[in-house]
Amino acid sequence: xxxxxxxxxxxxxxxxxxxxxxxxxxxxxxxxxxxxxxxxxxxxxxxxxxxxxxxxxxxxxxxxxxxxxxxxxxxxxxxxxxxxxxxxxxxxxxxxxxxxxxxxxxxxxxxxxxxxxxxxxxxxxxxxx
Amino acid sequence: xxxxxxxxxxxxxxxxxxxxxxxxxxxxxxxxxxxxxxxxxxxxxxxxxxxxxxxxxxxxxxxxxxxxxxxxxxxxxxxxxxxxxxxxxxxxxxxxxxxxxxxxxxxxxxxxxxxxxxxxxxxxxxxxx
DNA sequence: GTTTTTGCAAAGGTTTTGCATCATT
DNA sequence: AATGATGCAAAACCTTTGCAAAAAC
Numbered sequence: 335x336x337x338x339x340x341x342x343x344x345x346x347x348x349x350x351x352x353x354x355x356x357x358x359x360x361x362x363x364x365x366x367x368x369x370x371x372x373x374x375x376x377x378x379x380x381x382x383x384x385x386x387x388x389x390x391x392x393x394x395x396x397x398x399x400x401x402x403x404x405x406x407x408x409x410x411x412x413x414x415x416x417x418x419x420x421x422x423x424x425x426x427x428x429x430x431x432x433x434x435x436x437x438x439x440x441x442x443x444x445x446x447x448x449x450x451x452x453x454x455x456x457x458x459x460x461x462x463x
Numbered sequence: 464x465x466x467x468x469x470x471x472x473x474x475x476x477x478x479x480x481x482x483x484x485x486x487x488x489x490x491x492x493x494x495x496x497x498x499x500x501x502x503x504x505x506x507x508x509x510x511x512x513x514x515x516x517x518x519x520x521x522x523x524x525x526x527x528x529x530x531x532x533x534x535x536x537x538x539x540x541x542x543x544x545x546x547x548x549x550x551x552x553x554x555x556x557x558x559x560x561x562x563x564x565x566x567x568x569x570x571x572x573x574x575x576x577x578x579x580x581x582x583x584x585x586x587x588x589x590x591x592x
Numbered sequence: 593g594t595t596t597t598t599g600c601a602a603a604g605g606t607t608t609t610g611c612a613t614c615a616t617t
Numbered sequence: 618a619a620t621g622a623t624g625c626a627a628a629a630c631c632t633t634t635g636c637a638a639a640a641a642c
Binding site for chain 1: 520524526540542543549551558561562564565566567568569570571572573574575576577578579580581584
Binding site: 372376 | 606607
């Protein structure tokens with residue numbers, strides 16, 4: 335465990351409710367500390383390999399990373415207003431059933447739901463004409 | 464409609480059951496014909512804009528394109544063995560309900576199911592010890 | 593003849609790699 | 618000393634853009 339890696343983990347903990355891109359991480363590094371972009375890439379790959387963070391491709395195809403809080407497979411609700419993400423449980427049977435209907439044997443799946451969280455719905459209403 | 468664009472559309476029709484990347488398209492262009500990579504990018508963007516093809520990010524985060532056969536929103540079953548894709552209907556209520564449980568207002572979602580098609584399951588069994 | 597498409601070259605952005613240096617054990 | 622982490626530079630990739638030539642209408 336190096337100090338740089340610790341800084342990155344702290345960033346993930348602090349922002350455990352959003353996807354952080356490499357650029358995000360780079361921008362969030364505290365003043366006075368310099369971490370090379372290459373180092374961030376390597377550290378994040380390392381964290382992902384060790385299961386501390388998980389990756390997902392965001393709305394526009396960019397890659398984001400977020401702290402893994404659970405060993406259980408789950409999906410994400412992503413607020414397109416504020417970027418907040420909420421983990422939601424997965425119901426594996428559902429996907430297996432769907433796949434079986436087409437004679438497929440399901441191995442894994444990707445599910446992401448985008449929308450507006452409660453707070454952003456209100457903001458949205460206020461800004462509407 | 465130009466001859467180059469026609470060639471690309473023909474490729475999409477011929478391989479309507481797989482995701483084609485830009486590189487795939489480039490490789491599939493008939494012998495004797497040369498189409499610049501830039502042209503492929505631009506043509507595919509054009510086809511997507513006009514709703515003839517749709518894009519999706521594959522298993523490993525790469526972008527693939529496939530012919531759009533339906534105006535209805537749907538999802539994909541993707542065989543990790545042979546690459547075959549099968550479109551499956553979407554049940555929008557399901558996602559809205561899930562989102563509502565967390566006080567989210569669903570706007571859109573991404574669902575992709577990976578597995579083995581019937582044929583590849585058999586191959587898989589044969590090759591197993 | 594006007595508009596659109598094409599190829600080429602170049603640039604932009606993101607991610608990876610090689611290598612020498614530095615830190616940690 | 619040995620291993621792993623870091624910074625720097627460069628490369629590899631993928632995608633986009635500018636511009637002049639070619640093709641389509």
